[in-house]
Amino acid sequence: MSQDDINTSDSGLYVIVMSLNRPVKVRVGALGMVMFGRGAYLYTGSARRYLKKRMERHRRRKKPLRWHIDYFRKVSRWEFSVSFAGHSGECELARLVEQAVDGAIAHSRFGSSDCRCPGHLIHTTMGIKIISANLDILKRRGGF
Template sequence: MYFVIFKLEKDKKIRVGKLGEIDFKKGYYVYVGSAKRGLNKRVRRHMRKDKKMRWHVDYFSVEANFVDAFKVGVNECELAKLASSLMEGIKNFGCSDCKCKSHLFYSENYPEKFVNEVKLNYGKIERLDYEELRGTS
């Protein structure tokens, strides 16, 4: 399981597949997800701007800037539950295959409190190496 942090530089209306147009505020967004195999490949997909739109996060990630990615040893729905206690969820985003209300969460500033709470509640988390993900190291 993992979470990715994105930054949106300005308020923006984005069409997100079947969810339709969503008004996103300037700031940081945390997306929680799972990649049972190929975590780095999945995160690299979130970093790319040129891709076929498949998931809700694809529509968002082409408009936002990739900031950070973390590998964690806890279920994505548990992460979403923690995130929802600290940040505003984007209704129905990224959670069509579970009962969560959202898998994308908004924070005006870098979500340091969320990162720290994940460490506190679930132990070790691993920040993924940006250069390695980009394939430059």
């Protein structure tokens, strides 16, 4: 799963895998200044419509800053993305992703201002190739 996996379905879930090669401090909207350490980051999101366009928007660095992820994208490197077209359950997927990469919530409430989750941005020190393999297994295993 080394390339972006963008399904053309109108709605669904997605996971964006990004990385930082050094610690960075970033202003993230209402969250204020947030420190992010070196490593890989996985953001879980959803789109009720236009899944492909949402993922393409997140890939761009230059855009109006609307969501928490927009601020993080200004400083992070895009590695790849995975779509789960036609599925719902963003919070459940975020927890499964956290487990799959042996990660931890990067910052409380990041990406989860519209739900009760602790956060939808996961940090891990796992390598990108292993992350890719684990997400591939998660996707093939079903349920998403």
